[in-house]
Amino acid sequence: MEHSKLSLARRLKLQQLAIFEKVVETGSILAASRALHMTQPAVSKSVHELEAQFGESLFTRGKRGVKLTEFGVLLQRHAQSLLADLRFLADDVNAWSNGVSGQVVVGVLISASARLLPRAVVRMHETAPNVIVTVRVGSNDVLFPELARGVVDVVVGLLPDNQAEGTSGNLTHVPLYDETLCAVVARDHPLAGDPSIDPHQLENMAWIVPTQESAAWRSADAFFEAAGLVAPKRLVESVSILTNLELLLESSMVALMPHAVAEQFVRSGLLSILPLRLASSFGKVGYTLYAERTPTAATQRLLQTLHEVGESVRLELIANSPSTETR
Template sequence: MKKPTSPALADATASPPGSPHSSLSLARRLRLQQLVLFERVVETGSILAASRELALTQPAVSKSLHQLEQQLNGLLFVRSKRGVVLTEFGSLFERHTKTVLAELRHMAQDLNGWQTGSSGHVVVGTLIVASATLLPEAITRLRKAVPDVVITVRVGPNSTLFPALARGELDVVVGVLPDGASTLLRDEIERTRLTHVPLYEEAMCVVVGKGNALMRRRKLRLADLHALEWIVPTQESVAYASVRSFFEKEGLAMPRRVVESVSILTNLGLLASSSVVALMPQSAAERFAQAGLLGILPLEGPGPFCEVGYTIRSDRAPSAATQRLLAALHDAGHRLHRSH
């Protein structure tokens, strides 16, 4: 005689179509490994690629995803010969999956920090203003104090970094603190999750490649350079308004020949291989000039155009490793402020 299935076991497979989800029902049905598999398939865009990364067979990954869709009563992916694409329902589930997995990472950090007192993992988001001076110096200070802490640096615009921080994918964002930065976030809940901490003000200066003939000029006017090709920040960057004002104060429009870029490597490559002129954050320009990678022209650039600092979540305490990095950022920021 077939034994009756208990309600708990029945709930562990799938809910009847249309039945409402609850935190208890999801906790019974979902497995954390399924979320990891789902995330890797989303990141790679392919079940085959995800199975290789996770050292699993493709049928095993496909079966797990099929079970996940049954448990959620919804289609997560549209499958094709080229890979998989998230459905609208899948995108909704992805947003919550990222938060759950980020919290698991924070839990692992806290447990490791409690047990060892000197280890952990900090994920930092940054852009050009901080990535050339402030962040490297802070990381160097941190590594001397706690060499076992792992630092992961992710580069991107604030419009990407701030929402990632609010979701818990980053521990801290280091760089420009723009006015109205919270408008880059999706809703009021995310806006209230972030705290911005300024460290110092940043100015800009005009730079060229080290071998540029302009380096031999003792006196220069902005009008002398206006017709040249310029590297300027992208229009959505915080610095763009200050750059436009810089030219307008001299009665000039924005140059016609421009490359809009906030990529350090691209800008340095252009400066080294051409006669292009660039506007660059002062702290970064001085660091590169000391390394012999560029020259700073005797031309007064825009004054302080932004505050540089860091942004953290306000609704959760930083891990021990993150707190050590924040202390190192304060020390490095204080030194940079005194040097200017």
Template sequence: MTRTTRHSRQSIGRRLRFQQLLIFEKVVEAGSILAASRELAMTQPAVSKAVHEIEAQLGGALFVRGKFGVTLTDFGSLFERHAKSMLAELRYLAEDLNASQTGVTGHVIVGTLIAASATLLPQAITRLRQAAPDIAVTVRVGPNSALFPALARGELDVVVGALPEASAAGLREDDRARLTHVSLYDEALRVVVGVQHPLARRRKIHAADLQEQEWIVPTSDSVAYGAVRHFFEQQELPLPRQPVESISILTNLELLRSGPMVALMPQSAAMRFAKSGLLAVLPMEGLGTFGGVGYTTRSDREATPATRRFIAAIEEAAEALSQRRK
């Protein structure tokens, strides 16, 4: 008969050590005990021992060992979610202690979406660097289905870009309640092509001209997908057949530059790339909005001093962009 391990806050607190959590996190990231030991500058037996200790303390296997590495078990995935939250709280503690002792320092981890990565975010980072040069910034790009759950777990400090619908994909109901969305401005939608595209030389474009084009569209789990789908419905166009699905700015720029492709972009990003000579904005008006652009933070904990300075920089940058559009 299998014995069930009963846990309490006190029992877990006595058994688990933060060093074990850090080792567990690295094994998950590296995908193998050997790779994790190299990155941690530890021996392989020491890393294996730490993993075995956690498994013994929790009463379940965390990994399935295979020839080419390890993968999380269901039990391991459950533990990973909580381990990430505990390690995030350690980072917050370090940030607060450093800020109280040394002033304006720290580290902000920002998740971003296509609506902010070309204009709003770079300008905000520039403002932050000018005001507080000792604050480090890490930027992670991805769809909202990955970024918002990461924010809820504490892996990110703030997400900047297009704001999601109330039922954001990838978020559990309790996680949605932990996030606060702040709208900064509405972003218009523009159709863009490479400067060598035949449509780039046209002075007037009709919706029918776009029907047989090769399209780049955002992935279906991104915030931008709803706005793009609405565009095709509004223009009475069928959804593109076999489009390239991508939210990577660099990939999309190269596809547009080197081939006869068409894409939709937020106006601020489209105009920035057009001004740089990378893209052409097609002369079409009344395309609707890309959606609201802003930032999202956790509502269940106070932002670190570094994050508060970054948010102030985001709001200042958004105000400057709004003034230029008037």
């Protein structure tokens, strides 16, 4: 059976796609029915109708729920884009109506999750309190494809390969400030109060470093090279802030962290930045947009506050650079 744009427009219902997407998200017909406040038979009927439209099975059923078939994966990819466009329409209509509502879905990396993004959201809500901000945490290799599909509106964090401002492929990168890496320990660590640490004192310690597939891995390598250290043999690879913080508080480990992130925990009295006097570059922190999509009014509000907060973070990092730091 051949399909065309018009034939699909006549037969498909957006509600069917929304139900299909919820089943994929929750992993079962029952869980989707609860999330949608629908009966289980109604959800099953919608899925069966969608399968009948294409003459293909969308799911395989098992004891633990449902799993997408190969055709189901194909349909999900397009359903995400269609539903994202519907959300953009709703946001634009809401913004047109009152100018201070809508939704922004933000993909965030560790480099922006502790200071840049929280401050920007707080500042935006001072003038647009009804904008809903949904945060998705991940790495660039996950978030950039979601950005292209419209699942997220903007990705905030470390830009790939020190990307300067401009468009690369279908992505537009906008740097806000240059970030550096620093070594941190728990506030009560034996080295926390040492005003002059030789990097070689850290050689045999256990380290927490970024995962190898993350954009920060190359910066970690450069850090050890600048310090004259070989890559540690005892290490944990993690980009989870909460996991890294707990590891530091429960052990004598040393962690590599973006300076702006570490400063937040220093102010909270949890961590101490080791005074290694190293200005090891972490890269450029900023945001990335999909070049072929115009940001919604709500997204534009967030971008404006990202620029404002980014400038203040840039000045703070200059003031707390290794040459002036006394911790």
